Amino acid sequence: MVALLKERGEPAGxxxxxxxxxxxxxxxxxxxxxxxxxxxxxxxxxEVARAVAYENTWADDWFNSAATMFVPFAKTEWVPIFEDGDxxxxxxxxxxLLAMKLRASRPGRDDRDIGTLMTICGVxxxxxxxxxxxxxxxxxxxxxxxxxxxxxxxxxxxxxxPSTPPPLDLG
Amino acid sequence: xxxxxxxxxxxxxxxxxxxLSARSGVPASSLSLIEQGKxxxxxxxxxxxxxxxxxxxxTVRTVRESAATIAGRIERALGDSRPDLAVRHFLQLNDxxxxxxxxxRYVLGSSEPAATGVKHWDAAIAALxxxxxxxxxxxxxxxxxxxxxxxxxxxxxxxxxxxxxxDTVDVPTEFLERGVLIDAATLVSV
Numbered sequence: 001m002v003a004l005l006k007e008r009g010e011p012a013g014x015x016x017x018x019x020x021x022x023x024x025x026x027x028x029x030x031x032x033x034x035x036x037x038x039x040x041x042x043x044x045x046x047e048v049a050r051a052v053a054y055e056n057t058w059a060d061d062w063f064n065s066a067a068t069m070f071v072p073f074a075k076t077e078w079v080p081i082f083e084d085g086d087x088x089x090x091x092x093x094x095x096x097l098l099a100m101k102l103r104a105s106r107p108g109r110d111d112r113d114i115g116t117l118m119t120i121c122g123v124x125x126x127x128x129x130x131x132x133x134x135x136x137x138x139x140x141x142x143x144x145x146x147x148x149x150x151x152x153x154x155x156x157x158x159x160x161x162p163s164t165p166p167p168l169d170l171g
Numbered sequence: 172x173x174x175x176x177x178x179x180x181x182x183x184x185x186x187x188x189x190x191l192s193a194r195s196g197v198p199a200s201s202l203s204l205i206e207q208g209k210x211x212x213x214x215x216x217x218x219x220x221x222x223x224x225x226x227x228x229x230t231v232r233t234v235r236e237s238a239a240t241i242a243g244r245i246e247r248a249l250g251d252s253r254p255d256l257a258v259r260h261f262l263q264l265n266d267x268x269x270x271x272x273x274x275x276r277y278v279l280g281s282s283e284p285a286a287t288g289v290k291h292w293d294a295a296i297a298a299l300x301x302x303x304x305x306x307x308x309x310x311x312x313x314x315x316x317x318x319x320x321x322x323x324x325x326x327x328x329x330x331x332x333x334x335x336x337x338d339t340v341d342v343p344t345e346f347l348e349r350g351v352l353i354d355a356a357t358l359v360s361v
Contacts, residue, residue, distance in 0.1 A: 019259075029255070030255065030259045034266075036361075057234050061270065066361050067361045106354065106356050107327075107329075107335035107337055107356075107357055108258065108329050108330060108335060108353060108357050109262065109357045111329075111333040111335050112330050115333065145356075148336065149333075149335050152334065156332070156333055
């Protein structure tokens with residue numbers, strides 16, 4: 001997609017959240033079939049995304065903005081993973097991803113990521129998790145589902161610090 | 172893809188490679204290589220092998236993977252001791268079914284997947300297909316109703332690291348009756 005954007009001379013700023021952000025920058029978590037991202041300007045980039053889908057026989061929605069509605073409203077943190085002047089790609093920071101995952105707290109789906117992100121962020125207690133959450137979503141408190149998840153995670157123990165994926169080579 | 176098709180069809184028909192080889196006339200050594208993805212068979216060979224398992228090729232207008240194909244991925248993830256990847260694949264099947272509608276959704280769920288070797292995953296896959304097809308007013312495919320797809324002892328959906336308790340009122344019927352405790356919120360695609 002980056003190659004095609006550059007070839008067409010289309011500038012784009014891509015901000016990735018969710019599982020793709022985790023896999024690209026923070027730790028290995030298996031293959032990701034789609035990318036949740038916001039992109040600006042969106043029109044030409046989404047056209048390029050459709051061309052990439054066609055070329056690779058992927059589903060059209062492999063590049064979508066469904067999860068960006070959950071991006072924190074008070075504070076965001078983005079880590080650059082690619083910049084060449086015209087095209088820039090950023091992924092959500094580990095603390096921001098942790099806050100987003102705590103907000104979702106889907107049993108069996110978010111717990112491993114929450115535990116791993118807590119290890120990466122050095123969050124060792126429920127109160128530290130609440131403090132981090134409030135930085136991104138001020139005025140909100142962690143829902144009971146998040147408390148239930150944190151109780152199990154802290155009782156079971158946090159995972160070891162994972163290795164960081166190698167830097168992205170997009171030519 | 173070919174290896175998944177043939178291997179899944181053979182296993183759901185409860186045939187050994189030797190039996191399929193004898194019935195189709197494809198040498199056992201070739202069949203083994205085809206199923207391992209080390210040999211690309213001709214379309215004629217694929218057709219012959221599938222017919223010898225009682226299956227036929229159909230095409231459907233989607234590039235999303237079916238329940239049968241994804242069950243194969245789940246089986247391999249479990250074989251590699253990666254239940255976390257099994258969860259990812261399971262959620263991908265959920266997203267695939269949500270993304271398609273009408274006959275396409277039905278076709279993605281209609282072919283019986285081979286057993287994964289882990290009963291609670293077999294029940295979870297059946298429950299997911301029945302759940303998503305019911306949303307479109309389709310009957311559950313017969314394979315999802317097989318007794319092997321129902322657990323005697325309940326299992327809470329998890330990826331092997333943490334087991335988060337789930338309240339049964341939050342579990343969709345198709346999962347609850349098969350003994351798979353998964354929160355409906357876990358299946359919401361974002």
